Each structure stands twice: as C-alpha cells, then as structure tokens.
Amino acid sequence: MKLKQMTLWQLKANSTAFLIFYGILLALAVTLTIVFFSLAGSGYTGTFNFGAAAIGAFFLFVVGCSSFSENLHIAFANGVSRRTHFLSFLLLSVIASAVTAAFGVAVDAIPSLSPATWQPLFTESPWAQFLFFLALNMALMALGYFIAGAYYRMNKAARWIVSICIPAGLIVLAVFTVSAAEVPGMPLSAFAQIFIWMASSLMNAALFWIVFAALFFLFGWLVTRRAGVRQQQAAA
Amino acid sequence: MKLDFENGIPIYLQIADQIEDSILSGVFPEDTQVPSTTEISTLYKINPATVLKGMTLLVDGGILYKRRGVGMFVREGAKEKVRAKRRRAFFDDYVCALLAEAKKLEITPDEIIRMITEGAGK
Amino acid sequence: MIEAKNITKKFRHVTALKRLNVSFGENRIYGLLGRNGAGKSTLLNLITNRLIPSEGFLYVDGMPAMENDTALGRISYMSEDTLYEPSVRVRRMFEWSKLFNPGFDTDYANGLAAKFGLDPGKKFGQLSTGYRSIAKLVATLASGAEYLLFDEPVLGLDANHRQLFYEELLARYAEKPCTVILSTHLIEEVSALIGHVVIIKDGTILLDRPAEEIQDMGFTVSGRKEDVLAWSSGKNILGTQEIGGLMLAHILGDRGAVPENLTVTPLDLQQLFIHLTNA
Numbered sequence: 001m002k003l004k005q006m007t008l009w010q011l012k013a014n015s016t017a018f019l020i021f022y023g024i025l026l027a028l029a030v031t032l033t034i035v036f037f038s039l040a041g042s043g044y045t046g047t048f049n050f051g052a053a054a055i056g057a058f059f060l061f062v063v064g065c066s067s068f069s070e071n072l073h074i075a076f077a078n079g080v081s082r083r084t085h086f087l088s089f090l091l092l093s094v095i096a097s098a099v100t101a102a103f104g105v106a107v108d109a110i111p112s113l114s115p116a117t118w119q120p121l122f123t124e125s126p127w128a129q130f131l132f133f134l135a136l137n138m139a140l141m142a143l144g145y146f147i148a149g150a151y152y153r154m155n156k157a158a159r160w161i162v163s164i165c166i167p168a169g170l171i172v173l174a175v176f177t178v179s180a181a182e183v184p185g186m187p188l189s190a191f192a193q194i195f196i197w198m199a200s201s202l203m204n205a206a207l208f209w210i211v212f213a214a215l216f217f218l219f220g221w222l223v224t225r226r227a228g229v230r231q232q233q234a235a236a
Numbered sequence: 237m238k239l240d241f242e243n244g245i246p247i248y249l250q251i252a253d254q255i256e257d258s259i260l261s262g263v264f265p266e267d268t269q270v271p272s273t274t275e276i277s278t279l280y281k282i283n284p285a286t287v288l289k290g291m292t293l294l295v296d297g298g299i300l301y302k303r304r305g306v307g308m309f310v311r312e313g314a315k316e317k318v319r320a321k322r323r324r325a326f327f328d329d330y331v332c333a334l335l336a337e338a339k340k341l342e343i344t345p346d347e348i349i350r351m352i353t354e355g356a357g358k
Numbered sequence: 359m360i361e362a363k364n365i366t367k368k369f370r371h372v373t374a375l376k377r378l379n380v381s382f383g384e385n386r387i388y389g390l391l392g393r394n395g396a397g398k399s400t401l402l403n404l405i406t407n408r409l410i411p412s413e414g415f416l417y418v419d420g421m422p423a424m425e426n427d428t429a430l431g432r433i434s435y436m437s438e439d440t441l442y443e444p445s446v447r448v449r450r451m452f453e454w455s456k457l458f459n460p461g462f463d464t465d466y467a468n469g470l471a472a473k474f475g476l477d478p479g480k481k482f483g484q485l486s487t488g489y490r491s492i493a494k495l496v497a498t499l500a501s502g503a504e505y506l507l508f509d510e511p512v513l514g515l516d517a518n519h520r521q522l523f524y525e526e527l528l529a530r531y532a533e534k535p536c537t538v539i540l541s542t543h544l545i546e547e548v549s550a551l552i553g554h555v556v557i558i559k560d561g562t563i564l565l566d567r568p569a570e571e572i573q574d575m576g577f578t579v580s581g582r583k584e585d586v587l588a589w590s591s592g593k594n595i596l597g598t599q600e601i602g603g604l605m606l607a608h609i610l611g612d613r614g615a616v617p618e619n620l621t622v623t624p625l626d627l628q629q630l631f632i633h634l635t636n637a
Contacts, residue, residue, distance in 0.1 A: 002458060005458050079407070228408065282551065285553050
C-alpha cells in the first residue's frame with residue numbers, strides 16, 4: 001500500500017500554504033494584541049477576540065476543496081488507488097485539524113497573557129475549545145472535499161442546478177428553522193431544537209460536528225470511489 | 237547498411253544479407269566481433285528480436301558464432317562460405333532475372349551474350 | 359502479463375469498448391494502433407486504473423489491477439493528458455515519481471532530459487506541447503517499471519527528437535527487460551520497432567498478431583483492369599484504386615500463384631491498417 005507515500009505527498013503539497021497561514025495568523029494576533037492593549041491603557045473598554053481558531057476552520061474548508069482534483073490526478077499518475085488517496089486525505093484531515101485547532105486555540109489565548117481587561121470568546125476550558133475546533137475543522141475539511149468532488153463528478157447542467165438550488169434551499173431552511181425555534185409545534189421546530197441543544201455547550205457542538213464530519217467523509221468516499229480521469233490538458 | 241522496409245523482403249533476412257555483404261567485402265574480418273543486437277536495433281530503430289532472428293540465421297548457417305557474455309563473432313572460413321553461397325544463388329537471383337527482363341524486351345540470348353562480352357571488355 | 363478480459367466501458371453517450379479481450383505478454387514491444395476514437399486511450403486508462411470498467415476484469419501479473427497499489431506500481435503510463443498542474447516544475451515531478459516509486463532513476467531522468475534539451479526547472483505550464491510530451495516520456499523511461507505504456511509519445515516532437523526517443527526506448531528496452539506498449543498514429547515510424555501488433559476498431563480487437571506475420575497478411579496486385587478483376591474475383595478484396603486502365607487491388611490473404619501479367623507488391627503495416635480500418 002502506498003499510504004505512507006501518498007500521505008507524505010499530501011503533507012508536503014500543503015505545507016507551504018499552512019506555514020504561510022499560521023505565520024500570518026500569528027503576526028496578526030500579536031500585532032492586534034499590542035494595539036488593543038495600548039488602546040486599553042487609555043481608558044478604551046470593550047471586548048477583544050481574534051478568532052484565530054475560527055479563521056483556521058474556514059481555511060481548512062478551502063484546503064478540503066483543493067484536496068480533490070490535483071491529489072486524485074497525482075494518485076493516477078503514480079499508480080496509487082483511489083482508496084489509498086482517500087485514506088491519506090483522512091489522515092491529512094486528522095493531522096491538519098488537530099494542529100490547526102491547537103494553534104488556533106493557543107493564538108486566541110495570547111491576549112490573556114496581559115493583565116488588562118479582556119473578555120474571551122469562550123467560557124469553557126482550552127481543552128474543550130480544542131476538541132470543538134478539532135471537530136469543526138474535520139467537518140469543514142470533509143465538506144470542502146465533498147463539494148469539490150461532487151463538482152468534479154457532475155456535468156455542466158448538474159453543476160448549474162446544484163449551484164443555484166442548494167444555497168437557495170439552505171437559506172430557506174435557515175429562515176424557517178430560525179422562525180420555528182420561537183414557535184413550538186411548527187414543522188421545523190424539532191430541527192431547530194437540535195441547534196439549540198448544540199449551542200448550549202461546546203461539547204454538544206463538538207459532538208454535532210463529529211457526526212457531520214463522519215457523514216461527509218462517507219459522502220466524500222462515495223464521490224471518490226468511481227471517479228475517472230478528466231480528459232483535460234494543462235494550459236497550452 | 238541500408239534497409240528497405242517497402243520491398244517485401246523480411247527485415248531479418250535483409251539484416252543477415254547485409255552482415256554477409258560486410259563479411260564478403262572485408263568490413264567484418266574473420267574472428268572479429270560484429271555489432272551487437274542492441275547496437276544494430278538502436279541504430280536502425282528495429283525491434284531487437286528481429287535483429288536477433290537475422291543473426292541466429294547466420295549462426296545456424298555457420299557464418300557467425302556466439303561467445304558467451306561477449307557477443308557475436310565471424311567464423312573462420314565465413315568469407316569463403318558466403319562467396320560460395322552467393323555464387324550458387326547468382327544463377328537464380330541475377331541470371332534468371334536478366335533473362336526474364338530480356339524476354340519482356342524481346343532481346344535474344346545471343347544479343348545478351350554480345351552485351352555481356354561488350355560490358356566485360358570495358 | 360497485462361490481461362483485459364471482456365472489458366466493456368460505457369460513457370454517457372457512447373460505448374467505447376465492447377467485450378474486449380487482449381493480453382500483453384512479457385518483454386515485447388507492442389504497437390497499439392487504432393483510428394481516432396477507436397478506444398486506445400480508453401483501454402490504457404482502464405488498465406492503469408484511471409477509469410473504472412463498466413464490465414469485465416483487468417489483471418497485472420495475475421493480480422486484479424483495479425484499485426491495487428502493488429499491481430499498479432509495476433506500470434508507468436505516459437498519457438496524452440497531463441495530470442500535473444501547470445504550476446508544477448519538471449524537477450518536482452521527478453521528485454514525486456521517486457517518492458512513489460523507489461525504482462525511479464533520477465540521474466538517468468536528468469541525463470535524458472539534458473539530451474532532449476529539456477530544462478527541469480521549467481513549469482509544466484511554460485512548456486510547449488512537444489516539451490510536455492518529452493517531460494512525460496522521460497519520466498516513464500526513467501521509472502524502472504516492468505510495463506511502460508506510451509500514448510502518443512511523440513506528439514509535437516520534431517524529427518530529431520522522435521528519432522532520439524526511439525533510440526532511447528530501444529536502449530532502455532535492451533538494458534532491462536520490460537514490456538512496452540506504444541500507442542501511436544505514426545505507424546510507418548514504428549512498424550519496424552514493434553514486435554507485436556494490436557489493432558483496435560470500434561471498441562474491439564480487430565487484429566492481434568506478431569509483427570513478422572503482418573507482411574504475409576496482405577498484398578497488392580496491379581495490372582490491366584480486366585486482368586486484375588478476373589484474377590481477384592472471389593478473393594478478400596480490401597479496396598481498389600484505378601488510374602486510367604490500370605487497377606490496383608489490395609487483397610487480404612495468401613498470395614498463391616500470381617500470373618505474369620500482374621505485379622505483386624507487399625502491403626506494409628500502415629497500408630494494411632488503413633484498408634482494414636476504412637470499412
């Protein structure tokens with residue numbers, strides 16, 4: 001099995017992007033912290049949150065999206081099966097999610113080093129934050145990968161339909177869910193209850209996102225297992 | 237060495253003929269090594285198996301012999317063998333063809349003999 | 359040995375391969391020939407797991423080839439499409455090839471690239487069609503694999519580079535035994551090179567023969583139209599051409615005895631191919 005090689009490739013291929021991302025995040029966090037605290041000294045009150053972990057989650061969504069096409073083609077070019085390619089992506093997801101979550105949580109804690117007034121975003125422990133972001137990261141990586149894969153497999157007509165109907169459908173769903181949250185007995189109120197449960201604690205949310213991740217990794221595999229090579233040329 | 241892919245003569249035979257020519261003309265002296273299968277195949281862009289077939293033909297005919305781990309060599313007495321073989325074939329390859337062409341042009345055998353004498357005299 | 363058993367491949371609008379059976383044995387140079395759209399690239403893509411067959415099975419050295427890293431590791435495939443992003447440098451492609459396949463000979467690859475005048479520092483997107491082909495074929499020649507598959511390897515190459523490719527291919531073939539499958543439209547160029555001919559037509563195998571048998575398969579008779587028609591009636595005529603009172607008939611089969619008033623010439627591989635696939 002070429003799992004080790006493929007995973008190594010995944011890590012190498014993404015390493016530059018990750019290092020740049022972490023670097024920028026760190027630089028921004030340090031700079032903004034200094035700015036905030038110099039302002040705080042002059043009587044300026046308010047909350048400060050950087051949200052590095054949240055930005056990290058979004059970054060991993062993008063990484064997930066970019067992990068389908070090129071990686072699959074590298075697998076094809078080097079005699080690596082789709083199964084090995086997908087497993088290596090799973091491994092990458094776990095590693096990247098864990099590292100990014102840890103990094104994000106640590107960076108968000110930088111402002112707390114100063115004794116000045118500061119309101120953290122989360123009241124729960126760093127460990128709980130880490131688990132939450134680990135789950136969220138994996139969910140978003142899986143989602144990004146699945147979306148990229150689904151688009152790869154679809155033909156032009158399907159892509160148009162999906163691009164319009166899915167976001168529209170989600171917006172409608174969101175609106176109905178929010179209004180249903182206030183009124184019990186409405187059709188989507190059970191659905192809304194899940195979100196209320198989820199928002200009540202980080203661990204609940206983490207659990208939700210782990211299930212979400214597992215589901216979308218499964219979908220991601222389904223979209224990978226019979227993916228064929230797209231007869232496209234590199235730019236002439 | 238020149239190969240003709242159009243004339244219908246199998247390539248391996250052409251290769252064997254060409255090697256014989258070279259032996260006859262002294263390019264490949266007796267007991268020296270002839271180019272390897274790989275060299276010939278690479279030079280003329282021919283499948284190595286085809287080259288090997290031609291050389292094997294010569295080995296079977298006692299023209300070449302193989303030295304293990306080294307290559308193919310010209311047998312002692314190969315030059316004479318080739319000459320004798322070609323002499324025997326001369327009648328079929330050249331004389332009969334000459335007569336057939338002459339018949340097409342309605343040239344009599346006497347005229348041919350006169351032409352040969354004239355040509356030999358030059 | 360690479361074996362394809364009862365392979366069928368359907369795309370949305372077309373069936374590219376229909377119950378195709380073929381095998382590629384050890385240490386031979388195969389010519390895989392066929393018209394545009396006949397199914398050559400599809401077959402090669404199926405063998406190398408880049409497409410999944412609709413029906414049928416593929417084996418490499420007795421192992422099922424589908425989704426099998428071990429079996430696939432024995433094959434190096436130079437395809438017409440470039441699977442590397444335009445931003446990837448040739449040097450990087452060599453490194454990755456080495457990563458996935460320890461048998462890859464980087465020194466040999468760099469030496470070969472130099473012979474072709476290819477700069478490994480260039481990105482794929484910066485290369486011309488010809489140099490893209492060169493980069494890919496160098497990678498396959500240097501792969502050290504037991505099966506080397508080439509799909510239109512000399513696409514865009516000038517005459518000098520084409521000759522160089524054939525020389526290097528033969529040198530590689532001589533140095534370490536391997537099976538080569540050359541899929542190409544340039545039949546005349548490769549006809550002396552290949553040991554075995556496989557012709558695909560309309561998704562099935564039309565012909566699968568050793569190259570030396572090709573010469574005896576067909577011939578052309580020419581002469582006066584009446585004479586040619588008279589002699590060739592009842593024979594398997596692939597096609598005819600007429601110039602004035604002269605007629606050429608291309609016939610498949612044994613020559614037998616040809617009368618004096620007709621001239622016989624052999625049908626070479628390209629002509630045989632054209633006539634067989636014209637129908």
